[in-house]
Amino acid sequence: xxxxxxxxxxxxxxxxxxxxxxxxxxxxxxEAAKLAKAGFIPAYPITPQTTxxxxxxxxxxxxxxxxxxxxxxxxxxVFAAAMGAALAGExxxxxxxxQGLFYAHEVLHAIAHFRLPMVVCNVGRPSxxxxxxxxxxxxxxxxxxGWVQFYGESSQEVLDSVIQAYxxxxxxxxxxxxxxxxxxxxxxxxxxxxxxxxxxxxxxxxKKMKGYEVTGDEPKAVxxxxxxxxxxxxxxxxxxxxxxxxxxxxxIGKKFGDHFGRYYGAVEAVxxxxxxxxxxxxxxxxxxxxxxxxxxxxxVGLLKLRLVHPxxxxxxxxxxxxxxxxxxxxxxxxxxxxxxxxxLNQELRRAFYGENNxxxxxxxxxxxxxxxPPITIERIIHRIKNDPQEVVWIDIE
Numbered sequence: 001x002x003x004x005x006x007x008x009x010x011x012x013x014x015x016x017x018x019x020x021x022x023x024x025x026x027x028x029x030x031e032a033a034k035l036a037k038a039g040f041i042p043a044y045p046i047t048p049q050t051t052x053x054x055x056x057x058x059x060x061x062x063x064x065x066x067x068x069x070x071x072x073x074x075x076x077x078v079f080a081a082a083m084g085a086a087l088a089g090e091x092x093x094x095x096x097x098x099q100g101l102f103y104a105h106e107v108l109h110a111i112a113h114f115r116l117p118m119v120v121c122n123v124g125r126p127s128x129x130x131x132x133x134x135x136x137x138x139x140x141x142x143x144x145x146g147w148v149q150f151y152g153e154s155s156q157e158v159l160d161s162v163i164q165a166y167x168x169x170x171x172x173x174x175x176x177x178x179x180x181x182x183x184x185x186x187x188x189x190x191x192x193x194x195x196x197x198x199x200x201x202x203x204x205x206x207k208k209m210k211g212y213e214v215t216g217d218e219p220k221a222v223x224x225x226x227x228x229x230x231x232x233x234x235x236x237x238x239x240x241x242x243x244x245x246x247x248x249x250x251x252i253g254k255k256f257g258d259h260f261g262r263y264y265g266a267v268e269a270v271x272x273x274x275x276x277x278x279x280x281x282x283x284x285x286x287x288x289x290x291x292x293x294x295x296x297x298x299x300v301g302l303l304k305l306r307l308v309h310p311x312x313x314x315x316x317x318x319x320x321x322x323x324x325x326x327x328x329x330x331x332x333x334x335x336x337x338x339x340x341x342x343x344l345n346q347e348l349r350r351a352f353y354g355e356n357n358x359x360x361x362x363x364x365x366x367x368x369x370x371x372x373p374p375i376t377i378e379r380i381i382h383r384i385k386n387d388p389q390e391v392v393w394i395d396i397e
Contacts, residue, residue, distance in 0.1 A: 015261050018193040025185035028155040028192050029095065029121045029178070030055035032162035034065050035200040036119070038093035039207075041069045042081035044100065047132045048182040049123040052095040075100035079107035086116035087222060089213035091166065093118070097182065098125040101138045105145065108175075112146030113238065114222065117169035118176070119162055124284070124334075125182045126368050133369020134182040136284065137335040140308070140343040146238070148176040148245055149309040151283040155180075155190045160262055161306075164252050166204055171248065172241045173210075181334075183369065184285040195260060203259050246312045266312035269319035270294065272301035276323055278384060279303050281331045281344055286372050290332070293377040300381055303329075305344070313351040320358075328359045330384050332377075334366040340391060365394040 023031070029052050033041070041060070043053035060069040068085075072078045075096055082092045096104065101122055111118065126135035139149060150165060152158035158180050165176040180186055214220045226234065249266045257263030270291065272279060277299040280290050287304045294300045303319060305312070320327075333342030341349070345362040352358060363380050366372040376395050383392055 015193045017196045017199045020191055020193050022189050023155065023192050024051070024187055024189050025155040025158055025180050026051040026123070026187065027055055028159040029162060029180065030059065031194060032159040033093040034059055035195065035197060036091065036093070036163055036166050036204055037206070038091050039067050040085035040090040040092050041067055042072050042078045042094050043069065044072050044075050044078045046075065046097050046100040048125060048186045049095040049097040049121065052121060075103045076107060079104040079111065082118055083107060083111050083114065083116060086111070086118050087114070087214045089207065089209050091207045093120070095121040095123065097123040098127060098132070098138050101142065102127060105142070108142060108145040108147060111175050113234065115173040115238065116175060117173050119165045119169055120175065120177055121162065122177050122179045123182050123186045124179055131368045132182065134184050134366070135334055135368055136179065137337065139177055139179045140335050140337065143309045146242070147309070148174055149179060150176065150306055151179045151308055152185065153284060153287045153304065155185060155192050156262070158185065159192060160256065160260070160264065163200060163204055164256050164264065167252050168245065168248055170207055172244060174241060174245070179284070181285045199260065203256065242310050245310050246307060246315060249307050249312070250315065264306065266307040266315040267319050268304040268306065270302035270304070272303065272320060273322050274324055275299060276301040276327055278381065279320065279323070279327060279329050281305065281329055281348060283308060283344065284334070286332055286334060286366065289372060289374055290377050293374050297381060308347070311347045311351060316351055317355060328361060328384065330361045330363055330380060332380065333362060333364045336364065336367055361388060362391045363394055370395065
């Protein structure tokens with residue numbers, strides 16, 4: 001057996017009951033919706049997510065999916081239709097991006113606080129100035145709508161996260177975003193291991209009715225006026241379950257690994273220990289670039305955030321518990337929230353408050369899809385080591 005065949009054989013043993021394919025991130029997202037047996041797909045095209053819903057349309061037309069696919073007149077209508085289908089007990093999937101997500105903002109609140117489980121892929125892009133390339137400002141701006149948010153580093157992680165997200169959504173009655181970077185992930189091809197349908201079925205059972213769904217046999221009124229004395233009760237029940245997301249994410253990620261061979265958690269720590277002097281904090285595809293760069297920097301670690309909302313405070317604190325007191329954190333922001341600090345730095349400051357005194361630095365880079373190559377990560381490390389400033393903008397010349 002030659003070396004190439006040996007590698008192939010090892011991969012087959014690593015992921016039995018899988019097929020390896022080269023595919024773009026958007027197609028991986030569509031494949032995940034098929035494997036999860038989504039039954040209702042409302043759709044409206046917007047770059048760069050369009051090929052997700054196009055591929056799902058093809059899968060339904062070819063008879064590969066037993067699903068209702070409906071073209072809507074806007075993203076607001078997409079999410080309104082998704083809300084109605086979820087109220088009826090259907091497993092819902094759709095995709096959006098940028099202005100489409102902003103247009104649906106009102107309905108996002110309704111879906112979350114009506115406690116409607118669904119999974120939606122957002123392909124991250126910015127708003128104004130108008131731009132269609134990679135940026136996480138659109139999804140991060142929706143943190144306060146109440147949706148759970150996962151960020152995928154690779155196409156494989158996007159596919160796997162969609163499957164896991166349905167478990168979390170349907171156990172807690174919460175909607176979930178799985179976010180991928182525009183073009184770097186959505187339109188770039190990677191090797192992806194596609195599990196057999198039977199393997200997914202063993203992990204993700206059919207959606208169960210819970211008794212409060214709206215059906216033709218039991219019509220119900222939904223969304224009526226709530227009096228002040230009762231309103232807080234709804235929020236309290238929501239608060240209880242949103243605070244279960246972090247622990248459940250780690251539990252489901254472990255079960256997924258035992259079943260599929262790929263393990264996930266709310267966060268991932270790389271090279272973080274007593275020797276670490278600097279920790280880069282990343283989400284999505286920049287993480288992969290940072291992984292390669294820190295191999296040349298033994299004193300630099302990496303903290304990857306997979307779950308971003310609700311922020312996984314306990315998982316973060318556990319991951320960094322062995323750090324020396326003089327270690328510093330550098331959040332790398334592919335977002336701009338109209339504030340001094342980017343979204344990741346804001347969240348980390350909240351998590352650290354009252355827990356430790358680590359110094360936090362914030363670095364803006366890659367907004368609007370500007371490339372973040374290894375040399376940019378090198379510049380970030382050099383800048384913080386030699387000329388640290390609380391907030392730094394890199395590569396904007």
